[in-house]
Amino acid sequence: MDPFVFHSPTKITFGQGVAATASELIKELGSQRIILITDKQLLKTDLVDSLITGWQAGSDIVIFSEVLPDANLTGVDQAARIAKQEKCDGIIALGGGSVIDTAKVVNIILTLGGNALDHQGMHNLSSRLLPSLAIPTTAGTGAEVSLVAMVRDDKEGKKLLFGSKFLAMDEALLDPELIITLPPRLTAATGMDAVTHCIEALVVEGTSSPLTNTLALSALNMLLKFLLKAKKDGNDIEARSQTLVASTMAGMSFSSCGVGIVHALSHAIGGQFGTHHGMTNAVLLPHGMRFNLSFATNRYAEIARYLQLSNSDKDEVAAKILIESIENLINSLGLPQNLRGLPVPDLKPEQLRGLVDLASSDPAMIFNTRQASPQDIIEIYRNAY
Secondary structure (H helix, E strand, O other): OOOOOOOOOOEEEEOOOHHHHHHHHHHHOOOOEEEEEOEHHHHOOHHHHHHHHHHHHHOEEEEEOEOOOOOEHHHHHHHHHHHHHOOOOEEEEEEOHHHHHHHHHHHHHHHHOOOHHHOOEEOOOOOOOOOEEEEEOOOOOOOOOOOEEEEEEOOOOEEEEEEOHHHOOOEEEEOHHHHOOOOHHHHHHHHHHHHHHHHHHHOOOOOOOHHHHHHHHHHHHHHHHHHHHHHHOOOOHHHHHHHHHHHHHHHHHHHHHOOOHHHHHHHHHHHHHOOOHHHHHHHHHHHHHHHHHHHHHHHHHHHHHHOOOOOOOOHHHHHHHHHHHHHHHHHHOOOOOOHHHOOOOOOOHHHHHHHHHHHHOOHHHHHOOOOOOHHHHHHHHHHHO
């Protein structure tokens, strides 16, 4: 067996109602004045309003709710400025991936000073950050347990990566009651983000392990069984619970082994056009899988058999069935089938060249099982358009 490293420092607590304990948990970690980072839509819900009232009864909490659906530097700078002014020494992130990623980068600035651009990249953090706790309200990004954050630089039109073992949240509270009201389309889109995490983690080059594979396979199995149910009936607490836990498992998996070409191409599109990350992944996933097929046939076949999608002893047959099954899932979820549907405008040659540069330099590309040339990337984008 090949050597491997698996790092998952976040304490995970799952259960209905566990979100109510957030302020006490963050105080136990040593925080006295907490900034709650969330978004305006969540603040309008009765459940979140009740939660915050409960937290405020016993804790000193400052609220920042200006996070946009696509996390950006402007939101990070605003939240960090308020947190500094209010002398906050701990962070609760309540929301989806954009909220949690914003909170992570705010924590970097609060702890280490400077601005976000001073710390972008991988392994640039020098010490532990202030206490942090995440409560995801979507089931897809895995941001509550990942070691990375992505925020958009609107001026440059690209996604900025922050990655470090110190960036992981100290605590993650998985409360399925908080995703019951997630709209069907967002349920589908965030769920496909998790599906993409699983599939890419299972075929990365040289970094997977028995631990990452087991987590990704189990999470993918749960998602294929329960994602469509969760989309059709948001009140199905079992389906919601399964997709929420699966999303976290997928996050633990890819955090230790990486993702691949689908994420690299998706980050480039999202940076340029502000598209939803999960929907962009859903569009690009079948195309990325076909690009990798000749290098990942055996692995795709193993996945298809594990999921009982195929009993063929021919790897080529089983692998293609897996790709077809993923396409059928995307279609059943009612998500866009191409980049036009996101929407992405007709890509001009100079825009394609810019996307190629962004995708080629994306760290996710390092782990892809097959090397992609600029022409390969252009072809994938054109096929997906």
